[in-house]
Amino acid sequence: xxxxxxxxxxxxxxxxxxxxxxxxxxxxxxxxxxxxxxxxxxxxxxxxxxxxxxxxxxxxxxxxxxxxxxxxxxxxxxxxxxxxxxxxxxxxxxxxxxxxxxxxxxxxxxxxxxxxxxxxxxx
Amino acid sequence: xxxxxxxxxxxxxxxxxxxxxxxxxxxxxxxxxxxxxxxxxxxxxxxxxxxxxxxxxxxxxxxxxxxxxxxxxxxxxxxxxxxxxxxxxxxxxxxxxxxxxxxxxxxxxxxxxxxxxxxxxxxxxxxxxxxxxxxxxxxxxxxxxxxxxxxxxxxxxxxxxxxxxxxxxxxxxxxxxxxxxxxxxxxxxxxxxxxxxxxxxxxxxxxxxxxxxxxxxxxxxxxxxxxxxxxxxxxxxxxxxxxxxxxxxxxxxxxxxxxxxxx
Numbered sequence: 184x185x186x187x188x189x190x191x192x193x194x195x196x197x198x199x200x201x202x203x204x205x206x207x208x209x210x211x212x213x214x215x216x217x218x219x220x221x222x223x224x225x226x227x228x229x230x231x232x233x234x235x236x237x238x239x240x241x242x243x244x245x246x247x248x249x250x251x252x253x254x255x256x257x258x259x260x261x262x263x264x265x266x267x268x269x270x271x272x273x274x275x276x277x278x279x280x281x282x283x284x285x286x287x288x289x290x291x292x293x294x295x296x297x298x299x300x301x302x303x304x305x306x
Numbered sequence: 307x308x309x310x311x312x313x314x315x316x317x318x319x320x321x322x323x324x325x326x327x328x329x330x331x332x333x334x335x336x337x338x339x340x341x342x343x344x345x346x347x348x349x350x351x352x353x354x355x356x357x358x359x360x361x362x363x364x365x366x367x368x369x370x371x372x373x374x375x376x377x378x379x380x381x382x383x384x385x386x387x388x389x390x391x392x393x394x395x396x397x398x399x400x401x402x403x404x405x406x407x408x409x410x411x412x413x414x415x416x417x418x419x420x421x422x423x424x425x426x427x428x429x430x431x432x433x434x435x436x437x438x439x440x441x442x443x444x445x446x447x448x449x450x451x452x453x454x455x456x457x458x459x460x461x462x463x464x465x466x467x468x469x470x471x472x473x474x475x476x477x478x479x480x481x482x483x484x485x486x487x488x489x490x491x492x493x494x495x496x497x498x499x500x501x502x503x504x505x506x507x508x509x510x511x512x513x514x515x516x517x518x519x520x521x522x523x524x525x526x527x528x529x530x531x532x533x534x535x536x537x538x539x540x541x542x543x544x545x546x547x548x549x550x551x552x553x554x555x556x557x558x559x560x561x562x563x564x565x566x567x568x569x
Contacts, residue, residue, distance in 0.1 A: 269434060
């Protein structure tokens with residue numbers, strides 16, 4: 184029972200972050216902030232959902248001798264989460280970097296300092 | 307303009323003939339359709355596959371046993387189609403000659419990319435991830451007759467790992483490990499492996515690709531296990547061709563056939 188509640192909480196938190204990522208993707212003003220919202224939200228929510236699956240797998244766990252296949256499933260899920268943890272931020276970075284190289288203009292509000300041209304030579 | 311009118315006319319006519327043909331199809335999942343129930347007087351093919359394929363081949367994955375054994379002839383020529391696609395790309399796009407110039411350019415590029423700080427993150431991640439992807443690809447190929455997967459899927463994953471290598475660093479980094487000569491040879495060898503299983507079966511007196519007679523060569527208990535092992539061999543052949551052609555298509559398309567500079 185506790186395990187079910189815990190997994191539901193984790194998966195629910197994951198979906199909340201998914202929703203946040205989706206809202207950010209639609210509502211944020213320019214390319215960089217949108218990519219930022221999608222990248223961060225997607226990574227964290229995927230990890231939370233997969234962690235919820237891992238916890239849910241433990242529901243039928245009785246003894247190590249009998250239910251070791253469950254541990255195998257959890258190991259595979261954790262492998263997927265490590266893969267997401269490495270690759271998802273990297274792809275977000277590559278996307279942002281490509282945008283920057285392609286000179287996509289960020290939105291800067293009136294009255295805020297514009298540092299874009301300060302170090303343009305370095306990039 | 308006139309050619310466009312004729313093209314539209316041809317598309318519309320063929321499309322309406324095809325749509326007209328659809329109306330004669332049995333409903334989706336209809337148990338009385340010939341594919342599911344068979345024609346009167348003979349047993350249905352799908353029923354036979356479902357009930358007998360494990361006994362015939364000792365392969366738990368029904369899809370693989372149909373793909374690589376019952377319809378092995380079809381799959382062999384599917385592999386040939388992929389090979390032909392790769393050769394067509396090669397014939398249309400590949401530009402040969404001017405070797406001196408290309409060698410000079412390669413040196414310049416390598417010094418340039420090594421100092422590019424923005425590639426450190428992507429490059430490091432790919433260095434970590436590519437071996438895992440390749441190991442997983444080998445697992446998909448080798449486990450294709452027990453779980454979803456097989457030569458086509460595993461070959462695509464393996465080819466994608468080389469494409470990731472080329473994308474993250476530089477095309478030359480991938481070409482150094484998987485050169486044009488080796489991928490062309492591997493693409494041919496894959497088909498030859500597949501055809502060899504068929505020809506050896508013929509030499510032993512059975513039909514082309516009838517794996518059961520390979521039993522004495524594979525040292526198995528019965529013709530069923532010989533079929534299972536031959537399916538693995540055939541899948542490896544498919545994986546060879548698909549891997550090589552996947553990477554060949556990427557390398558030729560991304561450089562317009564020059565095989566240098568890259569993206």
